[in-house]
Amino acid sequence: MKVSRLAPTEINDQMALPLFLHAVMDEACSNDEEAEGLSLDINDTLIRRPNTTFYTYAKGDSMAELGIFDGDLLVVDRSAKPQDGDIVIASLEGELICRSLDMQNSCLRSGDSELPPILLSDQVGLTLTGVVSHSIHQHR
Template identity: 40%
Template sequence: MPITLISPDESKSLFPFFKAPAACGFPSPAADYLEQKLSLDQLLIQHPAATFFALAQGSSMQDVGIFDKDILIVDRSLKPSNGDVVMCLLDGELCVKTLYRRGHSVELQSANPAYTPIILDDGQTLDVWGVVIHVVHSLR
């Protein structure tokens, strides 16, 4: 499965940021609340040197909000914790799954009931590339 890596641009783009919460029921004159400029890379990326972007493929993680063609923001500097969504290489195959450690065993779970959990056995190799910290999902 090919993966597209996108490097964050050195020049940061700043966008208007309305600090007041956006009501999803009644319109609000948000222009009165323009407070500052917002850089999405500053908001979403804590460790720029250890962060990369990847393109999601498939439906196995849909129940955690990761859909086909979403952009994943992955931080390689974070130590994976139990229950983290990780990008990993399992026996040479790149995948995104939820990581669980149960005693000495490791389990990778999809977030779609159509997929069965993967319980690693002694002959398998697992390399965790990083923790998925954000997902960019288009509504169109």
């Protein structure tokens, strides 16, 4: 799976949205007093380190088996230490790709079992760019 051009994280204005902790309120809570003051800012939830975080879009279907689909927005942290099983963004000969890191076998794996793994030892022009912390899938 390829990824689109990188976009830096810019938080110009924070927008707090209501946060509903329960799908249905019980009869004892007839007004919004219990929920008053609770809000969620999506940036606070998705971005731990703004200075080292960027967004990019997924292109292609090779990571669909791992839950990342064409057009999904990826939140990538450049300062996160990659761990086995992480979804990472890598630069391979100048092209950005999205893969799963398999440290036990020293390779990057696609979500498509038909595609061969990329062996880390064979790839001189390979650089890990960051770890995908979140993928946001648009439903409509």
